[in-house]
Amino acid sequence: MVRLEGTYTAESKTQCGTPQGSPLSPILYVLYLAELLNQDRSLRFGYADDIAIYRASKSVESNVTMLKRDVRQVMRWGAENKVAFAPEKLEMIHLSRKRNTNAPSIRVSPELTITPVTAVGDEQPALRWLGVWIDRKPSFKRHVAERSTKALKVARHIKGLAGVRFGPPAASLRKAVVTCVQSSLLYGSEVWYGGRRKPSASHGYNRNRLVSTRLGPLIEKTNKVMVLAARGVLPAWRTAPTASVLRDVGLPSGSTALEHARIRFALRLRTLDAAHPLVRRLETPILPWQRATKLRCADTLIPHAPRPVLAQPHFSPGCSRTDPTEGSTKEAAAEQFNTWWSQLSDNTITVFSDGSEQYKDGAKLVGYGYAIYRGQSLVRTGSGAINSISHVFDAEAIGALKGLQCALEIPRPLDEHIWMCIDSTSVIWCMRANASNTSQWAFLECHALIDQFKVGIRWSPGHMGIEGNETADELADAGANEGRMDDDRSAEPTISGIGTTARALADAATSDWWSRCLTGLSASYRKWGLGYSIVEPPELCLPRTLLHRLLAAPNGSWRLRAIP
Template identity: 25%
Template sequence: MEVNYDTIIRVLGPQGLRAQVREQEGLKEAFNWLVEELQRIAEVATPRKKANRGHGSPWWSVEVQEAQGEARRAERECKAAPSEHNKERLNQGLRALAATINKEKTKTWRTTMQKATHKTDLLWSLERWARCRSFAPPDPPKLPALTGPPGGQDLSTQKEKAEALARRFYPNPEADLSDIEDPDLLEQWVPKFNIEEKVTVGDVRAVLSKISPWKAPGEDHLPIGLLKACGRPLFKVLAVLTEACFRIGWFPEIFKRAKTVVLQKPGKEPSTYRTPGGYRPIALLPTVGKVIEALVAERITSAAEAYGLLPAEQMGNREHRSTEVAIRLVVAQVQEAWRQKATASLLQLDISGAFDTVNHTRLLATLRLQGYPQWVVLWVKAWLSNRVAILHFDGQKTEDIPVIAGVPQGSPLSPILFILYIASLYQALKTAHPLVSIVGFADDTNLLAFGKNPDANTQQLEKAWKTCLQWAGTRGMAFAAQKCELIHFNKGRRQWENPVALAHPGASGYSTVKPVESARFLGVWLDWKLSWRAHHQAVERKLKTQDFALSRIAAKTWGPSLSRAREVYVKCIRSAIAYGASSFHQPTAPRATGPKGPAKVLSKAQNRSLRIVVGAYKSAPIRCLETEAWVPPLDLYLNKRLADFEGRLQKQALQSGAGPEAERITTGHLITEACNKVYRSSDETHEGLTKAQSSLLSQARIGDIGLRDYLFRVKVPEVRTPYCECGRGRETVEHLVAWCPDPPLQRPWDGREIRSHRDLQTVLRGVGARSRRFVRKVLGWLMDSGRLLEYRLARRLELETVDGEG
């Protein structure tokens, strides 16, 4: 988006808004005026994108049009005189048209992939499409008719669907609030700590810097990028208005409207899409309101951490905690239980609609009990009240739907409020069941029981489950027993089969949960022996999609540049491989012959991807692929990842930045920077090269290239000799470039420039700016020589693209 900064400063200005507001009515008018001004600025400085009114296929060209004309003429002649000759001519025309369309589609796709080298947003949108959507059928233009009540008709109208979806997305569960003495917050209370109401320009700037600029906005159509572009004048206005909101405990009504887009949940059975459970709401909130919410969230979070209001076992939405820390905690406790000759059992709980069922009265009472100042609690009360949602689906939108319960997902304030809300569950469990360990990540709650045998564990888990039900009854929440999973961890040869009986609310029966061999836990798969076999099998299944995505956007002779293809691999595929390595990876010993454990299996996935990134043949040695792509062996990368994880765990002890440990970390940082410098210098060799040129360069360096010497060595049937047509030596890159007396094309360089094997290696390695320029001549000559058939189409498309741009 292009923004005219001069227009923004002129229209808004540092004095363009009445900042002195002391009452709610004046503050309301100020926010309304601010939104109107921002929308006017957007109209003046950034014109709206024109509506999509349809467009021609990007692959349509003059050649396609001519082939279509020939096919249509043949069709008319065949209809007028249906002879064998005319029928054959029609078939030829149709085949020619299909071939021309396929050719133009290929050309357009490969040209688009090449443009992605210089357009980062295009590259990642294509990567996401290839990974998530290219293999899936398109979403239907409308939601299918939803299954109606038993004995009733299906819900087919937009109104009927909206009512069913609203009941699913915005429930209003009952909760036992009898223990709350002042539910309306009419009485004063003494806070246990103070939180400053003052908001500065620096606070607003810091919050905006953490928010992605071009996420979809709400009904006001004002993206965060526009707010950032407005700069200090807007920051000053927002600071004054936000501070006034804090002072009077109020939140603007215009920011409580959520534009909610209804999307399918991917990978479900077709029958699931006939129910509201097959869809998820994506709430788009006004961006100015999200800035205010983020400022409150930072204050509430800082106080919660400073005064110990959050349980240590809660790993979600907290600094220095992550899913990998939670995984390590569970694994370490199980292994310690085994060392103590004890057993461990994990019960994963599921809270139905966790965020959507938060009771507002209970949440406010929780904040008050935890000691938050009155202005914070009253502001949160105003923020929660009178919220509405507007569902968007089937090309239409619904009327306003009141949201009675829950905290809006998509708001930066909701995560911290939820983990404060659920903190009392952790305290109740620790008090009543000291031998049960709790590990949580936001709404994911997991109970880990220890005992002499699995029977003892199941008894503890059943009692802890009843405590969870009692807590849920006072919050209006529900634990779904049918979605809970149980694992008995065991080092023996036989898996324990002791089930756990989970009581239903109100003593109305039990649900029996049988133990499973493996279960998904925060993104990794834990099996009952902690062998990680189930995890690396799941990763391999996932990598089939990841590899498919990489192969769709990059190949040997087309696609984005090598550095961009490497970036896709490192950020998407390798990160998927390495997730959870802090728990499952076995560090490689200094003199070990290769990786061990899951890394040994997962290394094959890296090798497959690197062949696509580098554009090399299957016979290319693995170490050569890693060198060309500047990607270390997977086990060494996982070693580093594990070491970094351990370093983060020790970070709190190293805040002083002194001592031998801190010195080792500093030394490691310097070594990493030195390695990155070497990579940047090697990457300069490929700078400005197309994917086909980079692939050819890598093949020439490795030696496995489509010339006779290599093809004869790998026993290609059609190649009967490894020697060049001149008969003077084996057909290799060095022979053709430097020694062949009868080259397929005249060399566009002086023969004295490459006189030895060392000279050729200097050129291919790009040592110096002159060599990097010279290597382009060599690569272009090899492509035009006709000896490398796989590069003919790539060279022709490259020349056609250059001619078209010219």
């Protein structure tokens, strides 16, 4: 039966359910469950067809009373809208840090009673929500135990596939560890891992002091799984030091992997849409007596950048989806461009733009420049700098926008074209079609101007003697060195820039762990001065027997080539 406002259709039996992954599923969700969630968006939330109701008070008895009223309201709404809820799938848990174990049930009706979740044996009672096990405290000990057990089974299976002298190539086993073990082990780590230190909950002079998060036992569980998986990949004796095994296989330790996951989560927070629930939580002001949560602590790891917006797909008029180079070499394309440009009329405006990224006295400088020609005569130029937490791609996008805005101020016939001449094919792709997340605002403003005015885009190969491109390149270098920034979004960091910051933080976490481990290795090993990076070493592609002999070489002399 279908209901539309106050009209009902005749009832009919369905022949089958909605297939898994069917496009009909989100439509049904919008038609049915969205209305239920929108009745109270602060205390109800859901994912697909799973709904959660949340209440907070000073006692579990008050919570039970309020939850009973909420569940009855949901059941009443379901009866009115012909939506049935499976009683056997209803679960409940009381979250409290108090030591008492009082956990009353919810008696919704004589036929329905919701009891708190229980556990078998010594397991900790916990409720599973979207793959994360939430216990009463919540300490997430059950979650780490579940994820570690699942990943440990796969790690033991991988270890059993190969020995010191037999088995698949180490490179293949390493891919299996990264794909099956590490991803399973770290699932949901953003919820429970917030670093080894956190702000103190005490008041007074100890308020801003960092204290331990007491996550050592949980981190050690993840570390044991990663070490076992690494030993299964590498054909080394069991007496090989753990640090050297992880280094030779290019895998992170448990603590390093958790820190990397936290940094990735912090970067993701910077790229979420402004309407995302996590962003709304970050925008809520924190009171003076409140302690920063794991979410807020992760948010402080990486600088702010303009958030990308959810924009519709864009296709510039007259711009095809073909390769901007059209399959030509830079030399041939430069010759064709010069021929085309020399034949333009005196009223045609061409905008050449370029970006520059350079280092001076250890400081990073990023800037843009543009040169505007009417016919073959230079009429206007401009340059400037952008935030140093960015890249040349951002500079080229912003420079193209600034140049186009300046060109539109020049008087010209209404039917005359403006040509944007850009030497970066990546920027051209984003100008023609969908904008990238980094410097998205610049691309979106260009899209609006391109759709409003007669603007064309053409590839002008860089460093090929094209007059306008060479001029724009010199202006970009000058703009980066001058350091003058406009008072707009070009003065803010970009998504690509904070991505580099995140990678630097991950590299620093890896280096710190390796520095601590080096003190426990032998002097004969330390003298080689080996570095440590989480990438696949090329020697893992060797046959297993040969790789074992290399690893067993005295004093690790084969590692000489790895010295930075």
